[in-house]
Every structure is written in structure tokens, then in C-alpha cells.
Amino acid sequence: MKNIVIFASGAGSNAQKIIDHFRNSDKARVALIVCNKPGAGVLDIAQREGIPSVLIEKEKFFHTDTYVNLLKEKETDLVVLAGFLWKVPDNLVHAFPNRIINIHPALLPKFGGKGMYGHFVHEAVVAAGETESGITIHYVNEKYDDGETILQERFTITKEDTPETVARKVQALEHQWFPVIVERILLK
Ligand code: GRF
Numbered sequence: 346m347k348n349i350v351i352f353a354s355g356a357g358s359n360a361q362k363i364i365d366h367f368r369n370s371d372k373a374r375v376a377l378i379v380c381n382k383p384g385a386g387v388l389d390i391a392q393r394e395g396i397p398s399v400l401i402e403k404e405k406f407f408h409t410d411t412y413v414n415l416l417k418e419k420e421t422d423l424v425v426l427a428g429f430l431w432k433v434p435d436n437l438v439h440a441f442p443n444r445i446i447n448i449h450p451a452l453l454p455k456f457g458g459k460g461m462y463g464h465f466v467h468e469a470v471v472a473a474g475e476t477e478s479g480i481t482i483h484y485v486n487e488k489y490d491d492g493e494t495i496l497q498e499r500f501t502i503t504k505e506d507t508p509e510t511v512a513r514k515v516q517a518l519e520h521q522w523f524p525v526i527v528e529r530i531l532l533k
Contacts (some may be wrong), residue, residue, distance in 0.1 A: 357387025359427035366524030457490035467508035
């Protein structure tokens, strides 16, 4: 049984899709949900799904091995960042080489990096007059949104599109592909 640990800061819709995808699997499961935001929707999902969750503390996260040790205790096979807004510290990246992945709601390397999340991304894409957008699933390294790309899926932006409609199209791609990629990496 492979253990997936999801890191999330927000609503958790991607976490929910991954949980759903492995619900009846005998090969992999979501073993833990890690969150940095009290009251985040993803914590409600964890509770409803009976999945252990941990609310992490900034000092410990960035300056100790507390959570690296926790992930090792959980025999973590893959760390999945699903809307996690803190940068992953080097000790965690080094502890799980090529076993941390992230999903970004745009076609990296454009529209990535610090501050590029949620509606800010889609507003920037539309304001730049881009003719397409999409998702990037990539390995996590020591820099923001910089690791090796695993998958990109895209769609054409029409002149009727707004940041809100672009966000909806991006989210549809996220929900369609993230669970598939998690399975492909874990069970390859
Ligand atoms: C998604 O847009 C994802 O691409 C980004 O953070 C958002 C998470 O949304 N990294 P949710 O909390 O999974 O609904």
C-alpha cells in the first residue's frame, strides 16, 4: 500500500478528487493531510473522510525536521502539493527527492513564482492577452514552480473568456488529470 500525503492550504477540491480516486484502491491511499491554515476547507474534508490531518507551525516547518520526521514515520511514498501556499523548505525537498509534486494553474514557466496563485494567475493570463492557459504538474525542487514538468494540459482562451471562466476551465483540467498523474507516478 503506497502512502500519499497531501499538503493544502485552501478549499481542497483537488485533495477531494485524489481521495475519491483512491477510495477503493488496494494499492494507494491518502494517509495524511497537512495544512498550514486553520479553518481551511481541506481540514473539513480530512475530518469527513476520516483522514488524519496536521496543522503545521511555521517556525517548526521552516527551521526543524519535525515534519520531515512525521512524513518518514508515515512511510510517505509521494508528497502531493494541492494548493499549498508556503514554499517547501530544502530539508523536505532533500528528504523526498523526486517524490514531491505540485500542480500549478497555468502553463509554466509563464505565470509562476511567488504571489502567482488563485485568481491572481488567471487575471494575469487574461490581462496579458494569452490565447491559451492550462495546468502544469511538476516535480518540486528548491525553487518556486521550477521543477521538471510531468504534464501540461491546455485550452484555448476565447475573447469571451474572463478570469473566472478561465479559472473554471483550469479547475476542470486539474480535477481530471491530477489523480491520474498521482497514480501514474506511484504505481509505475
Ligand atoms: C489549484 O488551483 C491549484 O492549481 C493551485 O491551488 C489551487 C488549489 O485549489 N496550486 P483547491 O484547494 O484544490 O480547490
